[in-house]
Amino acid sequence: MVMDGLSATRRPLVLAIAEGALRGVLAAHLTLHDHMPIICTDHLDPALGPALRAAAILVIEETLIAAAPEQWAETLRDQCWGGALIVIVHFMPDGVRETEGIALVDRAMAVSAVPELVAKWQASGTRLLNLPD
Structure with missing residues (x-):
């Protein structure tokens, strides 16, 4: 089953990172782990259409x-991001819970956790709450 050119078995991956060094290193590690991220610095870019979001x-x-x-989760959902969310944080915020399909x-x-988490979510349909061991 294909949805507007998107595979139903493997979700597309969007990497929205402002800081260039982290963006480059993370993109490289994801690619080495057989993921092909769409790389951007603005997750609201109109080129990232509704089917992709x-x-x-x-x-x-x-x-x-x-x-x-x-x-965060409500804001991203309001911006039409319906898939799984991985938020990279500088400090773990108080009062923010991870829920199904959302990880901090x-x-x-x-660099090590995101590729593992993406791989597990790709395999399980995002039904994981915990970060990789």
């Missing part, structure tokens, strides 16, 4: 989300 796993740096931490990853662990 509905299906993609979004890896986003917290500084790109114009909301308080407790409103400490920036210091992002």
Whole structure:
């Protein structure tokens, strides 16, 4: 089953990271782990159309989300991001819970944790709450 050119078995992956060094290293590690991320610095870019936003796993740096931490998930959902969300954070915020399909990853662990989490989510349909061991 294909949705507007997007595979139903493997979700597209969007990497929205403002900081160039982290963006490059993370993109390289994801590619080495057989993931082909769409790389951008603005997750609101109109080129990222509705079908992509509905299906993609979004890896986003917290500084790109114009909301308080407790409103991150709601804000991204309001921006039509319907797939799994991985928010890369500088500090783990108080009062923000991970829920199904939403994970917080400490920036210091992002290069190793994000590829593992994406692989597990691709295999399971995003039904994982915990970061990789």
